[in-house]
Amino acid sequence: MPSATAPPDAGSTACVLDPEGIGALVRELRARGRTVIGPTERDGAIVLAELESADELPYGWGVELEGGYYRIKRRTDAAAFAHSAGPQSWKNFLHPERVRQWTADRAPDGGMTVRAERPEPTSFAFLGVRPCDLRAIQIQDRVMTGGRHRDDAYEERRTGAFLIVVECTEPGATCFCVSMGTGPAAQPGYDLALTEVVDGTGHRFLARAGTEEGADILAGLPRRPADDLTRTRAREDVEAAAGRMGRTMPEVDLRALLAGTLEAERWNDVAARCLTCGNCTMACPTCFCTTTEDVTDLTGDHAERWRRWESCYDLDFTHLPGGSVRSSGRSRYRQWLTHKLGTWWDQFDSSGCVGCGRCIVWCPVAIDITEEAHALHQESLDRQAGPKDETP
Structure with missing residues (x-):
């Protein structure tokens, strides 16, 4: 445009x-x-x-x-x-x-x-x-x-x-x-x-x-x-x-990588560190999710509807009558990363990540999207290679 x-x-x-x-x-x-x-x-x-x-x-x-x-x-x-x-x-x-x-x-x-x-x-x-x-x-x-x-x-x-x-x-x-x-x-x-x-x-x-x-x-x-x-x-x-980039993504099809590692052990590792604060979604230049909230004054004679940013890390983001669909930090981080690098392609014909690094800088516990992608790739390679033969 x-x-x-x-x-x-x-x-x-x-x-x-x-x-x-x-x-x-x-x-x-x-x-x-x-x-x-x-x-x-x-x-x-x-x-x-x-x-x-x-x-x-x-x-x-x-x-x-x-x-x-x-x-x-x-x-x-x-x-x-x-x-x-x-x-x-x-x-x-x-x-x-x-x-x-x-x-x-x-x-x-x-x-x-x-x-x-x-x-x-x-x-x-x-x-x-x-x-x-x-x-x-x-x-x-x-x-x-x-x-x-x-x-x-x-x-x-x-x-x-x-x-x-x-x-x-x-x-x-x-x-x-x-x-x-x-x-x-x-x-x-x-x-x-x-x-x-x-x-x-x-x-x-x-x-x-x-x-x-x-x-x-x-x-x-x-x-x-x-x-x-x-x-x-x-x-x-x-x-x-x-030639002086501070980070890299693994040189693989990230969409396929994320689709093939949904049950990877690495998600447990990141879940142990992630605070589900949503800072990465707020700093990300492409995250777009919103919600609405209605407010009234004390008299009840004036009401307003506001649209505000929402984060997929919010427990209520997927709240249904039976409870939240993604109740664990593991599932919420996995949703964000797999959407950003993978299923965004299915919705919008591109990746949702531009490599700006803001999500890394503004994460309070320094979770690194590139480190997670490399770790998932390595786990995928290890799984394909099968168990190591430790016979002397």
Whole structure:
């Protein structure tokens, strides 16, 4: 669902922007009535928030990541996008965690007035979308608008959103986008793509347009032709990032692996550690499940219905008159992982994982989706090999 059709000469629009050009980009987007969302340093994290100017970008900040661990750190240069995925994703803006659907008020005559809620019309511009998160947005598009049951509120927020992808040159310790085929290079679907280059010749961005609107905005910015050195450095930095992924998935058919290991002993191991807190589903850029809750005021004359994110780790997620279908932590973790890597294909013709690593970072006990996949694969191999012959 790009904001415009791709021009036939999109590849020829490559140019170089200095940091001042990024400032001009933010000003131009705001002048066109767009709400610019991008990364900024706040409360000890790189978070996504509305930007009034490019000065709010996290220049000079990086991150340290590991399972259950996240810290920001000062860099020795002024790079703005040399950090991995933070606690939020663009899902927070396109598919917000809590939305009021309607209100109802009792009239003096005993009747009831019900008012449906519509999202505030917002023209988003997302600055700093990682390639893995671009793929996550495309997956959410398929889930929310690609079938018979369309989410009109999502479609209103998503339609016309201007996407500025920044290719990854410094993957985090929990990144595995190469295994999922989602990065670190930008794939089609962006309006503008940037590759940040910081070297002895300066700080700059290789910029390319992917749509007509992207080309139109790029043409109005202070820029210069793309030189061979910048093109080469940008390409080499992205290629080097592909070789420095902190994690990998086993090189097997993950869909088949999960389908064939439903009774694996490994599920007991992870169940002993999993808190079923649902942090992984909240941080995941593709998890989409919701529930509704109705609330009233103390008088009983005013009621509201809210839609909020729900997690398959919640005991009541599968509650039926006879009780919960998945009553154990083992079954709930298995449901999440097998859906994310396996049965998502049956529903939506793709994997539900983009390799961003957020579920690893924000798990309180550092459960690692890639470690679990490798362990299931090894257990499958061991089972196929049969018992070891320990005869002396």
